[in-house]
Amino acid sequence: MEHAYLGEMTDIVLGQEFLTWMWYKSESQAGRFKADSGEPFALFMEQRVSVTGGEGDAKETTSVSGLLSELREAKIGLAMGKKVSKALVRIEADAEQWTATLKAEDFSLSSFKTPKVETRREEGEDPDSAFLEKMYLMERGLAFLDCVFLEFLALRFSGGWKEEAAAVGRWMAQDA
Amino acid sequence: MGFLSASASFTRYRIIEEIPDTLWPEIADRLRRNAFKDIDHTSDERSFGWVAFDDMLDADWRTAPPQKGEFITMGLRLDTRRVSPAVFKKHLALALADEMARMEQTKGKAYVSRDRKTELKEQTKLRLMARTLPIPAQFDVVWNTTSGVVYLASIQSKLRALFEDMFTMTFDLHLEPMTPYYQALARLGEERASALEDLEPTIFV
16 A cells, blocks of 8 residues: 555546546547647547546446447446546647557556657767657657646636536536 | 657656756766666665666666766666565475474474574575576666656656655755646646645536
């Protein structure tokens, strides 16, 4: 058993609400988002979603996966009051693609895939060029994700959150 | 799996203090002072420390400097010796049987005291450790010196704790994990900290 730390409950609450909202948001606007710079990008949550509800021994998690599925069982879970605890996120911008599994409570990323980097080196090329390109792509993908989180934070701590939460609730009820 | 592999798993941190200018020229020395030490020829259970990003056998940065563009790169190497429980059980049984036989011969009764048993356990463990090769592992670390963000190629909580301690010990800098709470705190400001800590969950349905 790990020790509780400062902000642990907030990590769980905010992280799960964010992933839940992001699913609603990406579906309601067909995945279309805009970065701070104005650059458009697409973000989808698909193929793999886990929803969690309850506390302690009564905690219950449903994980649903499917290539072209609507992840209906996960949505039924949401309608029952569960929230998204983990999801596979796909981001597209400028014909490039990133995918990663994002965990709600600590925002750790697993299986993070960036667009492909050419690792074969041309003669005279900087030995670090593949690394630098990889880091550039990684941070570019993360910046899109952070942008969506900031949009969520702004909403979550504004007067408009109540209305937004009601819209999320309607989306859950309609699909379940 | 490191950052250069097709698929990476990682955790993000942010450095929260102002970084003193004097730190930059000391980076390589500080890494060397906390470099990984090999335990192949000892019976130590584990060893950890920094190695070069591109070469886990280079704990002296002979092959390449830690700087790559705006990034500082390093590997956190962790070697661990593990004796299989089944192997341990067998060798402990052998040691106990030997001891029993010896006691019967010298004292006339086959008896091993509790203290002696504990001692035999320790000895067996040490003997087997010395015969086991440590399992090496390297976790990539990349520090973006422009943004102050540090990436650790692991999501395991024990490794994360080890890395946080090592980083602070090496550079005298503290790391804040970029979890939802800390990101919200950075955005909303310290004065909203208590509101954030008591945040009520939203009921969507």
